[in-house]
Amino acid sequence: MLDVAGTEVAVDRAFKSDDVQTLTSNKGQRGSVTLRDATQVTMGSETRVRIPSEFGVTQRTVELDGTATFAVGPSSNPKLPAFAVRAGTVTVTTTGTIFTVRHYTDEASVVVQVTQGTVELKDRVSGVMQVISAGEALRFANGAAAPLNGIARDVALAWTRDSIVFDNAPLGQVIPELVRWFGMNAVLIDPSAAARPVSMRLALDSSGEAARVLTQTANLTMSFGKDDRLEFSGASGRQVTGRPRSDNAPAQLLHDHGDADRDIRVQPLPSLYRRDVCSRASCSSQSHAGRWCRAACNHHQDRARNHRARRGAACSATRWAG
Template sequence: MRHLAPNLASSGEPDAAEWVARLHNRPNDLSLRRDFDSWLKSDPANKPAFDSAADAWSRIGALSDEPEIRSARAALKADLAADARRRHARPQMRWAAGIAAMVMAGGFGTALWLAATSADHSAPAVAPAQMAEAVYQTGVGERKSITLADGSVATLSTDTVLRVTEWGARRGLTLDRGEAFFQVAKNPQRPFVVTAQGRTVTALGTAFNVRIDPGAWSVSLLEGKIRVADPAAHNSVDLLPGSRLEQHAGATWAVAAADVAALTSWREGSLVFDNQPLSQIVGELNRYSDRKIRIASPRVAATPMSGRFKTGDVGGFVDALSAYGAAKVRTGEGGEIVLVAP
């Protein structure tokens, strides 16, 4: 019997999908049931939203190569592109990703709905007149926006340290660790320069993302034009919108077209993946949470998935994996979440 994948064009109520996943996985948890009853009573719209999500859940089960699954992937990409256009028109708007699909490719292929709502509830901090060595940082799972003295905005991702090192004829900042997105106020007379891993990213007025990982670093460009340079190697390259430069230790620079909106979706509190192994998805989720996930099965680690996932919600993520038989969940030392083969 064929099952239909959920239609991503319907936004629905994100919380409803998360309740379906958790109740499905923990049907005998009385505390969870009490919390769910309270949620139902908190808003008259919650009951029909839950019924709709539960109905879709019951019909999920299509193999990953079915037309509906491919259609769901395409819809997710279109939804993400629409989000990016709305952000460009209204930078401060709050959005809800709605009920997104996670498509698991493999022997058991399923489509899964996960909640992914996020918004910054506090206004961006406004920096005073810049002074050398002004330092901004975030903790694990934290996100912060800083409006610099020239009107440029730096948005810091999880576990990030950014320093203002020069603020005169040149607007200079250094990313010591983590990831940051920059929306640069145009000023041709004052170049905006971000230094990371000894390389510089120079812009006059643009929007770009810089990230440092163990043994690697990358730059992604959303709009405008930037020049990335390595003074020590006397090497430089100009990036155009929709491109990403990445370099791993000991390797040369690699520049390629990229889904930059997906790469920077962390600004809205979500992470977007397209047919990437579970090991990579878990690695990204771990960046945003003190409670880590470890995969103990090579088969589970290699399972490709697509979807939009809420940053920091490791509990909901592993509940969903377990509910659909993608992995079994164990508790390791210090509360570590361990995923093993089902």
């Protein structure tokens, strides 16, 4: 017990040092990095991983704000403690496994999913401990752990399969999540629509498709404000509801209980057409005819610019072209 307490004190001290390294992914970005002990970290959007200078020398603990998957192998130094992730008041410890942790500072819970091996979860405040095995996931909140299955697991961790899921989530929470995962410059300008429930599954490959599906699913009007900002507001008429499917489907309206071909209201503005062309072959704004997209190059990621490419006569101000 004294050794464990001494280790915790040493870790606390390490994270208070001025030479802690911070790895960061911005809004709309995901990436991977290999730590000095060969652990591979895949970071979700808007995530920070803090690494003390002693990592790989005297200890193997990192701090997480956001969400990331860790592929951990056995240490080549038998004197080093097990690999651990601190997220909020929770510490997740393993000797060799693949697992995902989610804990943003604006979320009260910690979610842990184990893909391979086992991990031990411990709350540093209450002392509650829980072992999680491969294939299991749980949510830890208010000093208690509960299994996480089905749609609830998808809502928290579908990003690991290149999608995000909403299940009757208030619109006021959905749009900030789209900003987080797509790097969209978007806002809800109609407070009266903030409680409107939204259920949908989106692939993380097109911010334009995400905007289109949200507009249709939540029965919204989309317009364009200053600096090409997407502005959503409530539209009068029928609500569209539904539940996400369990498969990893591309972005689409799920379970529309009416005519799926109804118009999507888009206000015409002179600045709709932008031709910001990236030099990278993987990013061509001209190829995304009739859609919203976010260029894949670093320049456009840093600017987080959304733009619309017009496809001649097919572009209509009152109907989504393409």
